[in-house]
Amino acid sequence: MEELMRNVFLYLSKNQGLNHAAKKWGLRFGASRFVAGMTIPDAIRAVNDLNRKGIVATLDHLGEFVTSREEANESADYCIRTLDAIADAGVKSNLSLKLTQLGLDIDKNLCMRNMRRILDVAQSHDNFVRIDMEDYAHNEVTISIFKELRREYGKHVGLVLQAYLYKTEKDIDDLHEFRPNLRLVKGAYKEPKEVAFPLKTDVDKNFIKIIEKHLLLGNYAAVATHDEAVIQHVKAFTEKHNIPRSQFEFQMLYGIRTGLQEQLAKEGYTMRVYVPYGNDWYGYFMRRLAERPANVAFVIKSMFKN
Structure with a gap:
């Protein structure tokens, strides 16, 4: 059921x-x-509330079903205004976005122009932009775009990888030369068994495997989970291998497990909440x-x- x-x-x-x-x-x-709300001020208020609890954020202006160049450019403009608002308010937050929101399905060059506009602003504010991973059909092109932008913008851009895909462990190896800042997630799209683990138990096992691999390679990991068993495992694993807390963070979604979010922040871990906003x-x-x-x-x- x-x-x-x-x-x-x-x-x-x-x-x-x-x-x-x-x-x-x-x-x-x-x-x-x-x-968090429909507007940028709504989002900034939500981040302020989190910051007061010792929690940092990543803002995401929700945007899907983009079908025109105008919509893609408007989405990019909104992302830029969000980065400016973060800087103006002095809140602790970075930005997350989807490439399809910026026109990837319309024209890759359009998407790249919009990404560079956004990253120019992020770089000027010494902030960071995370490229969300979407469905499997967009996986390879998203990784390719990330590599190109990582070469240009360095620490100001990161990526998301999904544990439910068979290929993700290899992707972590392939991306190591870029010293990537990765958000690691289980994955929320419905994918065929030809490309993704169909059983939750296998996804869970692979999630732990890719977290450990990425951390042992010495790269920054944003562990996105509400699963306390995974959180406890990461705590124990990082202590055992002397991995500093500055090399990883926990991430959760806005409005979910708020008590656990506050607890992790009080324990001294970097706790980042994914804060979506907008009318989409x-x-x-x-x-x-x-x-x-x-x-x-x-x-x-x-x-x-x-």
Whole structure:
């Protein structure tokens, strides 16, 4: 039943008609639990609240289903305004984004121009931009773009790799020469068994494997998980191998396991929260429901409150 619900929500996440309608609804049906708001000031307020608790952030202006050059350029402009707002407010946050949001599916050169515009601003503020990994169809081109931008912008750009893909362990080896700052995740898209582990237990094992490999290579790891068993494993592993806390951080999603987030920050670990905002919240929200069907009960309660 849980797998069925997951597949339903992943299917719904790609429905452009519902996404368009959601922009008119605003943050409804419990979405405000997982999305910080619609505007940049909303996002900055959320980051301020986190910073006061000793937690840092990464802001993501949600954008999906980009179909025109104008939309892609507008998304890039919004990312630039976000970086400027972070600097102006003096909050502790970097930026996350998706390449399709910047026009990758329209024209790779358009996407690259937008990325360079954004990274020029990030570099001027001595900030950092994380390129999110999307579905498998975009995996190779995303890695290729990251390599090119890493050569140009160095420490100001990072990448995400997904544990559920068979190829990820090899990708970590291939990327080592770039000394990459990687966010390591399990993966939230539905992929065929030809390219991804179909069983959760295998994904979990590979997640631990790639975390350990990346850390032992001496590279920076952003371990993105709400799984306490994984967190405890990383704590023990880094202590055993004398890996300094400056070489890794934990990351969690806005609105999920907030008590654990605060606990890790109090223990002296870098705890970063992924803070999404914007009116293009629908696809992101559906994927959160797919990851944790238990959240559906929360949504149902919210519907009756509205």
